[in-house]
Amino acid sequence: MIPHETTKPQVNPRKLVLEGRERELYELICSAAYVPEEQNFSDFCQSLKSGRAWLVSGTRGSGKTAFPEALAAACNLTICIVAGRDGLRQEEILYDWDREEQSEWMQEHLRLAKNLAENERENLLERARREKWKRDFLILGEMGLAYDLAAQAAREPETKSPPILLLDESDKFGASIEDSMLMPLERGLVYVPRLQEGFIGITGWEARPIVVTTSNDLRHKLSAPFVSRHVFSRFNTPSLEKELEILQARCPQASTAQLAFAIKLLDAVRGVAGLEDYPSLRESIDVVNAFERDRLVYLDEQVLLRYFCYFVKTSEAQELLKLQLDYLLLAATAFHPVVDLWLAERDSSWKTMLMNSGSVFATERELDLQISHL
Numbered sequence: 191m192i193p194h195e196t197t198k199p200q201v202n203p204r205k206l207v208l209e210g211r212e213r214e215l216y217e218l219i220c221s222a223a224y225v226p227e228e229q230n231f232s233d234f235c236q237s238l239k240s241g242r243a244w245l246v247s248g249t250r251g252s253g254k255t256a257f258p259e260a261l262a263a264a265c266n267l268t269i270c271i272v273a274g275r276d277g278l279r280q281e282e283i284l285y286d287w288d289r290e291e292q293s294e295w296m297q298e299h300l301r302l303a304k305n306l307a308e309n310e311r312e313n314l315l316e317r318a319r320r321e322k323w324k325r326d327f328l329i330l331g332e333m334g335l336a337y338d339l340a341a342q343a344a345r346e347p348e349t350k351s352p353p354i355l356l357l358d359e360s361d362k363f364g365a366s367i368e369d370s371m372l373m374p375l376e377r378g379l380v381y382v383p384r385l386q387e388g389f390i391g392i393t394g395w396e397a398r399p400i401v402v403t404t405s406n407d408l409r410h411k412l413s414a415p416f417v418s419r420h421v422f423s424r425f426n427t428p429s430l431e432k433e434l435e436i437l438q439a440r441c442p443q444a445s446t447a448q449l450a451f452a453i454k455l456l457d458a459v460r461g462v463a464g465l466e467d468y469p470s471l472r473e474s475i476d477v478v479n480a481f482e483r484d485r486l487v488y489l490d491e492q493v494l495l496r497y498f499c500y501f502v503k504t505s506e507a508q509e510l511l512k513l514q515l516d517y518l519l520l521a522a523t524a525f526h527p528v529v530d531l532w533l534a535e536r537d538s539s540w541k542t543m544l545m546n547s548g549s550v551f552a553t554e555r556e557l558d559l560q561i562s563h564l
């Protein structure tokens with residue numbers, strides 16, 4: 191669990207959305223340097239309104255894990271994280287009994303009982319056996335904790351917000367872990383046999399944890415009952431305009447030329463047929479950061495090869511792309527209508543450069559008209 195900052199106020203995203211203030215929530219998340227794709231954000235709002243968990247599938251590096259992290263940062267929310275891996279046990283996720291403390295508790299009471307009269311002894315031991323199963327001896331796993339925190343927050347709805355529960359890489363959970371999550375996801379409750387109160391959690395949809403489940407669809411196929419407890423979104427590689435927006439938010443110090451080189455280069459790589467794996471947002475952010483760190487101002491073959499390590503990650507791909515070096519270099523430096531007009535709209539010196547470069551066969555008025563159509 192990563193706790194929220196107790197000295198700062200919390201924002202309840204579900205409350206914002208239920209009050210019709212989706213835009214405010216969108217801006218808040220952007221302020222944490224995460225630019226959600228519109229359709230995904232709309233699906234997320236539906237998940238908030240309905241209280242259903244949100245299942246996000248998509249390729250690696252498409253921003254699945256970063257979304258709930260940005261939400262936690264933007265709204266100052268506690269985030270509980272279950273990271274998928276082989277061999278994950280139910281006790282780690284939901285709850286476990288502290289057997290050592292329970293046994294010490296009983297030993298202590300047996301010692302006390304020795305000095306008591308017989309009827310008193312029986313009463314004491316009976317109470318001790320009952321209380322052996324009280325909350326104090328329960329160790330909550332991340333999922334149990336999230337539902338418990340949500341129940342606590344529901345008691346002070348004006349100031350407290352439910353936590354986020356991130357079920358990351360759920361395709362690595364396996365069937366038995368998925369099964370153990372079905373009840374909390376549907377009822378909002380974790381039933382604990384023998385616990386005096388019987389359960390942890392909260393049934394009201396409006397007070398439940400904000401659950402985000404991610405999947406790469408690689409290891410196991412998720413079970414139908416598990417999937418059916420979610421609303422679903424697919425994170426695809428964003429459009430070039432969206433990617434530029436994201437790159438600018440994530441690398442605010444990068445120059446316009448560095449942004450232009452990086453996105454044109456990666457767009458060209460994504461267009462090369464025969465690669466097993468294509469660069470995602472993770473790679474484009476890494477490339478822009480590298481360009482910025484190295485204060486890159488021009489690209490030639492030597493320079494380009496230096497940055498291959500960020501987006502070509504197998505020897506077959508290296509060989510294939512080295513054969514395409516001329517094409518990549520040309521693509522990274524040539525005029526690209528979507529990229530260059532987007533950049534020209536935000537940077538007047540880029541517009542002037544375009545006008546003077548001879549790559550745009552238009553008057554300034556015509557160029558402005560094109561930009562305004564974006």
Ligand SMILES: Nc1ncnc2c1ncn2[C@@H]1O[C@H](COP(=O)(O)OP(=O)(O)OP(=O)(O)O)[C@@H](O)[C@H]1O
Nearest residue numbers: 223224225226250251252253254255256436471472
């Ligand atoms: N929309 C976005 N706005 C800002 N940054 C983003 C966005 N999408 C992805 N990123 C950034 O891209 C990088 C990769 O994102 P993340 O780790 O969330 O990917 P993922 O989908 O969880 O990948 P994997 O399946 O490999 O775990 C992170 O640095 C993240 O902050």
Ligand SMILES: [Mg+2]
Nearest residue numbers: 254255256404
């Ligand atoms: Mg991830």
